[in-house]
Every structure is written in C-alpha cells, then in structure tokens.
Amino acid sequence: MIEVEGLVKVYDTLRAVDGLSLRVEGGKILGLVGPNGAGKTTTLRCLTGIIPPTEGRVTIEGFDLAKQPVEAKRRLAFVPDEPRLFDYLTAADHLAMTARLYGVEAGRERSEALLEEFGLADRSRSFPSELSRGMKQKLMVAMALLHRPAALILDEPLTGLDPAAMRRMKDRIRTTAAEGAAVIISSHMLHLVEEICGAIVILVRGRKELEGSLAEIREALPDLAGDADLEEIFIRATEDGKLR
Amino acid sequence: MSPVLIRLLLLSIRGRLVRWLRMLRRPKYLIGFAIGLAYVGFWARSVLSGGKLGNSFFSGRSGRVEGDLAAMVPLFLAFALLVFVSVVWLLPWGRLGVPFREAELMLLLPAPLTRRQILQFGLLKGQAAIVTSSLIISLFAGTGRLPEQARLVVSLWLALTLLDLNKKGRALFLLRQREISRRAALARRLAVVLGIAAFWSLLAVSFYRPAAPTLDAMWQQRADVWDLIVTVVGHAETGMSGALLTPFVWITGLPFASSWREFAIGLPPVAAMVVLGHEAVVRSKASFEEAALQHAGEIAQRKSPSRRFRRLSARLRQENPFRLGPTGRPELAVLWKNLHLSSRRSLGRIFGWTVAGLTGVAVVPAAVNAPALVLGLAALTGGVVAVVLPLILTLSQQNDFRSDLRHLDLVRTWPVVPHRLATAEILAPALVATAAGCLGAGLFLAAMVGAWLRFAFHGDTVTHVFLPPLDATIMGLPIIAGTALIAVGLLPALASGMALLAALRNLAVLAFPAWIGSLPESGRGIQALGQRMLLGTVMILGLTLGLLPGALLVGSAILVQGYFSIPWSAWAFPLWGGLAAAPLVVEVALLARLAGRLWAGMDPSHEILDLGR
Numbered sequence: 001m002i003e004v005e006g007l008v009k010v011y012d013t014l015r016a017v018d019g020l021s022l023r024v025e026g027g028k029i030l031g032l033v034g035p036n037g038a039g040k041t042t043t044l045r046c047l048t049g050i051i052p053p054t055e056g057r058v059t060i061e062g063f064d065l066a067k068q069p070v071e072a073k074r075r076l077a078f079v080p081d082e083p084r085l086f087d088y089l090t091a092a093d094h095l096a097m098t099a100r101l102y103g104v105e106a107g108r109e110r111s112e113a114l115l116e117e118f119g120l121a122d123r124s125r126s127f128p129s130e131l132s133r134g135m136k137q138k139l140m141v142a143m144a145l146l147h148r149p150a151a152l153i154l155d156e157p158l159t160g161l162d163p164a165a166m167r168r169m170k171d172r173i174r175t176t177a178a179e180g181a182a183v184i185i186s187s188h189m190l191h192l193v194e195e196i197c198g199a200i201v202i203l204v205r206g207r208k209e210l211e212g213s214l215a216e217i218r219e220a221l222p223d224l225a226g227d228a229d230l231e232e233i234f235i236r237a238t239e240d241g242k243l244r
Numbered sequence: 245m246s247p248v249l250i251r252l253l254l255l256s257i258r259g260r261l262v263r264w265l266r267m268l269r270r271p272k273y274l275i276g277f278a279i280g281l282a283y284v285g286f287w288a289r290s291v292l293s294g295g296k297l298g299n300s301f302f303s304g305r306s307g308r309v310e311g312d313l314a315a316m317v318p319l320f321l322a323f324a325l326l327v328f329v330s331v332v333w334l335l336p337w338g339r340l341g342v343p344f345r346e347a348e349l350m351l352l353l354p355a356p357l358t359r360r361q362i363l364q365f366g367l368l369k370g371q372a373a374i375v376t377s378s379l380i381i382s383l384f385a386g387t388g389r390l391p392e393q394a395r396l397v398v399s400l401w402l403a404l405t406l407l408d409l410n411k412k413g414r415a416l417f418l419l420r421q422r423e424i425s426r427r428a429a430l431a432r433r434l435a436v437v438l439g440i441a442a443f444w445s446l447l448a449v450s451f452y453r454p455a456a457p458t459l460d461a462m463w464q465q466r467a468d469v470w471d472l473i474v475t476v477v478g479h480a481e482t483g484m485s486g487a488l489l490t491p492f493v494w495i496t497g498l499p500f501a502s503s504w505r506e507f508a509i510g511l512p513p514v515a516a517m518v519v520l521g522h523e524a525v526v527r528s529k530a531s532f533e534e535a536a537l538q539h540a541g542e543i544a545q546r547k548s549p550s551r552r553f554r555r556l557s558a559r560l561r562q563e564n565p566f567r568l569g570p571t572g573r574p575e576l577a578v579l580w581k582n583l584h585l586s587s588r589r590s591l592g593r594i595f596g597w598t599v600a601g602l603t604g605v606a607v608v609p610a611a612v613n614a615p616a617l618v619l620g621l622a623a624l625t626g627g628v629v630a631v632v633l634p635l636i637l638t639l640s641q642q643n644d645f646r647s648d649l650r651h652l653d654l655v656r657t658w659p660v661v662p663h664r665l666a667t668a669e670i671l672a673p674a675l676v677a678t679a680a681g682c683l684g685a686g687l688f689l690a691a692m693v694g695a696w697l698r699f700a701f702h703g704d705t706v707t708h709v710f711l712p713p714l715d716a717t718i719m720g721l722p723i724i725a726g727t728a729l730i731a732v733g734l735l736p737a738l739a740s741g742m743a744l745l746a747a748l749r750n751l752a753v754l755a756f757p758a759w760i761g762s763l764p765e766s767g768r769g770i771q772a773l774g775q776r777m778l779l780g781t782v783m784i785l786g787l788t789l790g791l792l793p794g795a796l797l798v799g800s801a802i803l804v805q806g807y808f809s810i811p812w813s814a815w816a817f818p819l820w821g822g823l824a825a826a827p828l829v830v831e832v833a834l835l836a837r838l839a840g841r842l843w844a845g846m847d848p849s850h851e852i853l854d855l856g857r
Contacts, residue, residue: 009849011849011850012850045653045853048656048657049656049657050652050653050656050657050848050853051847051848051849051853052845052847069659069844070659070660070661071659072659073657073658073659074659076657076659077657078653078657080653080654082653084650084651084653084654085651085654086581086584086651087553088553088584088585088588089581089584090561093564093581093584096564096568096570096577097568097577097580097581098577099570100568100569100570100571100572100574100576100577100580101574101577101578101658101659101660102574102659103570103571103572103574104570104571105570105571106570107570107571108570125558125561125562127553127554127556127561129553129554130554
C-alpha cells in the first residue's frame, strides 16, 4: 500500500506540490495525470525518496519513507520517465546488480525470465548505448519487477515502446497489480490511464483537482456528458477555474 | 544576415547570463565566484600594470623584440602564414562543411531561412571564441596601454577571423569535392595544387634571381649569420617577392602598428580580405546541411562516455570484476558496479596477469642478460607508478558518487543503508588506486629481483642509478627482503590513505554537488575556477589533518623504540604501516558516516535535477 499525507514540495518560491494526499491499496492501479508542470514527476520523486518533501508523510507498506527508508525502499520500485542506465553495465549486469541490491533469491533465474518476457534475452550482453529507447525502457521495467515490489511507481512507462510492446507492458502492469502490488502510473497517455487505472488523480499546479474512478469523476461533474472520456474531463479540469 | 538569427544568438547569450546570475544567488556559487574573480582580477591587474607578462611582444621597437628583428617579425609571420595556408589547401582531407550542433540544425534547417543566412549564422557562432581569444592574447602580449591594447585586439580579431574563414572555406571546398563528378573534382584539385605550386615557383624565382649574387658572395666570404638574415629579408621585401607576400604582411603587420595612423592605413586591406573571405564562404555551393548533421552526430558520439564500452569483445562482456551472488550485503553490488567503470576484467585474472608480467620483468632480462638500463628503467617506472598513479587515479576516476549523481533516479531508490552506500562508493576508487600502487611497488621489486637473478645467472653485478645496490641492507635485512617488507608494511597505510582521499572527494561531491565537474554546467566560468581553488585547498587541508594522527602514532613508536633502546629492525615497518593506517581507517569510517548523513538528507532538486528553476 502507498499512502501519502499532506505532501508539499517547494522550490524557492514555487509550490510544485501543494498538500497532496492519496492512498493506493495493494492490487489497485492509480493514474496520476495533469498538464505539463503540474507536479507529477516531483510527486513521484518524493514518493520514491529521490527528493525529500518539504512537508508531508509518505509510507510504503506501513514503512515511513523518511524514518525507515531502507525498509520502505525494499518494497518499492520506480521506473523514471527517462531510462538513465549505467553506460558501463550490460543489461544482464543491471539485473544482477538489482538482484543483489534487493536480495532476490534465485535472482539469476528471475532475471533470465524477465529478459525473456521483455524480448531482451538476446540483448543481455548489450550496453545501454546499443539498446533502443524502447529496449532501455523495458530493461528499466524488468529491473523494477525483479524483486516483486509491493509498490510500483511508473513515470510515462509506455514512452518509446512499439504497439505490441505497449500491449505487453499494459498486461504486465495489470498482472503486477493482480499479484498484490499497489501501482501508480503517471502519464500523458490518457487512453492508457483510462484503460488500466481503477482510480485517477488529476493534478493541476501541484494540487489535487479531481480524484476517484472515471465513473465517480463523471458523477462529480454533472454538466459533462455521461459518457465523457478522460480526455474531456482532463481538458475541463485543467482549464483555468472551470471546475471551481 | 537575418535579424532573427542575430536575435537568436543574442538571446542564447542572454539566457546563459541570466542562468549564471540566478546561480549566483546561492551563497556557495557566490563564494566560488568571489574567489575566482579575485584571482582573475589579481592576474589581469599584474598583466595590465606591466608585470612580467606585460612586456609586449607586439609593442614593436620599445619591447622585447627590438630594432631590425622587430621590423622583420611581420615578414617572418607572413611567411609562416603562407606556408600554413599552402599546406592546408594542399592536404586533400579534413573536416567537411561548417559545424553546427544537432539542436541548431533541427531548428534552423526547417526554418524559412536561406542557406546564406544559415552559413552566416555558422560563421557568427565562431565569433565568441575568436573575440575571447583576441582579448586573452592581447592581455598576454599587449603593452597594457589602453589605445595600443585596443588596436591589438582589433588586429588579432581580424587575423583570427580570416583564419576561421580560411578553415571553413576549405572545409566547404572539400565537401563540394565529394558532391561533384570525379573528373570535375580532380580538375579543381589540380587547379589548387598548380595554383599553389605556381605561386611558390614565382616567389622563389622572384626572390632568388636578384638575391643570388649577393648571397653567394656573402656565403663565400663567410659573412655573419645576422647579416645574411638581414639581406634575405631585404630581398624578400622588395620587388616581385615583396608584392607576392604583401597580402600576408598586411594581416601579420597590423598587430604591430605603432600608431593610429599606421593602423588606419593597414586596416582597409585586411578588412577587405575579411569581407571577401566571408562572401566566398557564404556563396559556397556545397550542401553543408547533410555534412553538418553527420558532423553533429559524430561529435555527440565522440562525447558519449559509452563509446569505449561498445568496442568490448563478446568474451569481455561476460566477464565481471568478481562474482556477485543475488543475496548478501547489498552495498557490495554498488562496489561491484563501480569497479566495472575501471575494468570489466575479473580481479583474479588481473592479479594472475600482473604476477605473470612481473615475473617476466624479473626473469627475462636476467635470462637474456639485458643491459642494466632495462632493469633501471623498470625500477624507475615502478617507483613513479607506486607514488604518482594512486593519487592521480583517486582524483581523476569517477567510479563513485561523482558518476552516480547522474543516476539519481535509480541510486536514490536503492534500499541501502546510507553510510554503507557511502563506504561502497569510497572503496571503488581506493581499491583501484591501491592496486595501482601495488603494481608500481611490484615492478620496482621485480627489477631488483631481476638484478639479483642476473648476478646469479651470469655473475654480473648490475649497477644503475635507479636500482639500489644488491649488497646493501635495510636495518639488518638484505635489500630485496627489506624493500619487500617496506612495501608490505606501507600497503595498509597506502590503502587507507587512498580511502581517506576518496572519502574527502566524495564528501565534497555530496556537500557541493554542483561544484563537481562531471555535472552539466559545472566546471566552467570564473565561479568554477574559484570553487576548484577552494575545494582544492580544503582537500589538501583535510588530507594533511587526516594524515596527522597516523604520523604522530608512528613518530611516537619510533621515539619509544629509541627511548628504550630497542634495536632497529626492518620488521618494524609493518608495525609502523599498521599504526599509520589505524587512525586513517577510523577517519574513513567516520567520513563515510558523515557522507551517509549528507546523502540521506540531500535535496538534489536544484543542483542536480535542475528542478523549479
């Protein structure tokens, strides 16, 4: 479970995230959407311990990220928007290192299975510079899934993937959630969010503008058509003051 | 040139300036800037006030180059320029087209701009470096008096602009050669070669014909070399040869103008050459766009740190420094990862090859009765490597936090106790540096053993300035055993000393991430100079303080030994090494804890991730 209470992140005078609270139970997928500069990536970075929040509390499976960071991070996996891999490690090395970092029993076998699953088995000895953007993305996801995280956070997970790989990735995210992981996805691909997320949070200027399932959000906006899709909701939510 | 492009250039300069000013709002940048500015200001003041650098090269008759020689300098430089230009145009290879960055090409090529305008932009881009170079050269070589300094800057700017135009014109010529038919390219190449050959022939004939009788006579009379030079120059300056050299003398003579009048007379022809050169470049028919894209791609690849890894063999890709099991201390994975940055080869294999190599150094020269010089050089190399390489490696390698800060999105999510992560980061450079020290010491010892073996095999005593005499002893032990004992004794001190240096370096990285050169934007400008000076001072101070307790302990042990009249023995070296290392190990552990705290509490938003700016 991922729990966020009153998350605030301030850069100098800019409030990038302003009092965000949310909760994702195991087995659920939450979609985090918002316009550019809404604070999505900052929120995800705070949730994964990359940057410290100015205020607020983040817990992963009950472990406070600030007070018990090692325990919390052991149960967490993050796939950033840009796959920044180590130039000097091969794909197999990345997985071997991840297995050791998270103490994955049978790490080798699981690495091989994941490489196979993501179609990287024949590229296991390739360096990141020899992989395409999509392959790097797949490797990042394989690294994230290696230790069967209880909380999986993905920032734009489908960027650079071909349609077949997109479908496989969506299936994999669903399977991971079905296995009990709490998943947060941040994406501009609204069809992805609509398709696989049970709950949606729309962030605007660091604040939670709307939250709930697509049906709940539609109900909260009675002036919208009953079959309004997420794109329509998103546009309404992000236009200045339309919802207030 | 399109006003839009000038505006683009000005905007990018303004953007850089604004970014830089914003950076100075933070105290640590401001401090670095203040120190850097003070240093540069002090240096510039000493130059401008006629310090040792201020003695002008270009100040003509009143400066270092006096009298006749000063008058000849422009001609010598003109001749050198002629040789340079001839050679570069004769060479059929070199850079193609005008260099642009990939981002610039993506912006400019689809824009509604003429190729002339894009080429002009390419030329204008180079002006920043040309103007800076002119200012710096004039600062070094000027008189320090403002009017002369101003003339010099303008003259140098024109000369460097002409060189730049020549370079780009040639690059476009070479590019065009590839585009036209083989026959046409050959004809153009032939025309260039024949043109240059004809010019030089004409120059040689026009110089030699009138000068030959005089020079022959002087040669017969064994005239003074100086007189010969004066005569050669006198003939070169006059007649047809003088006329041929005139355009080059115009360029090289302008910086030597001693008055505004002289400068005003010399300026128009040089300015006209710049205009002509500019027109020749922007009117080039070469399709530079494709070449520029290729060039931008090549530059990006050359700058990529991954370049060297791509060349590794399939076998080496399967090798790792050591076997990393899936369970155990997670921080070992960080050390394992960082060692890859130095080498993927297995540590066991490296050790095996090193031992084999050192055995070879000891045995082969002795077996073939090689000259003493071989063993002497091996000993010298070993000594230098043992002393210098560990220091260089610890400071220059980036197999620690320095490279991991570029991977924060990954590293910060790892479930590793912060001080253990810091220890792993410190250990990689320390281990590599210690290994280098051991290699040097091993080479030194191997050379000594080689000398001993040569004596044993051939009965020759090897004497060389870099090799200690074999019959010498160290505190009662034979020289080889004594040296080996010293090396072994120093090993813990070397390892912990390198760990201390690495710890200090990593601490600095975590305390001032933006001051470290491996991050974008850092490492340039006056503030970076000041930051480096400040960090260097702190590091040296920290290292000195860190080494002090160990030195005091060793000193105390020596005093106690002396006080109780315990006989001196080489066996004391391992003890001294251990005593020197013990406090260092404690210090490294404490620094690792501190680094861990910094890592845990670090907010990389501004300095590394560039957020919220």
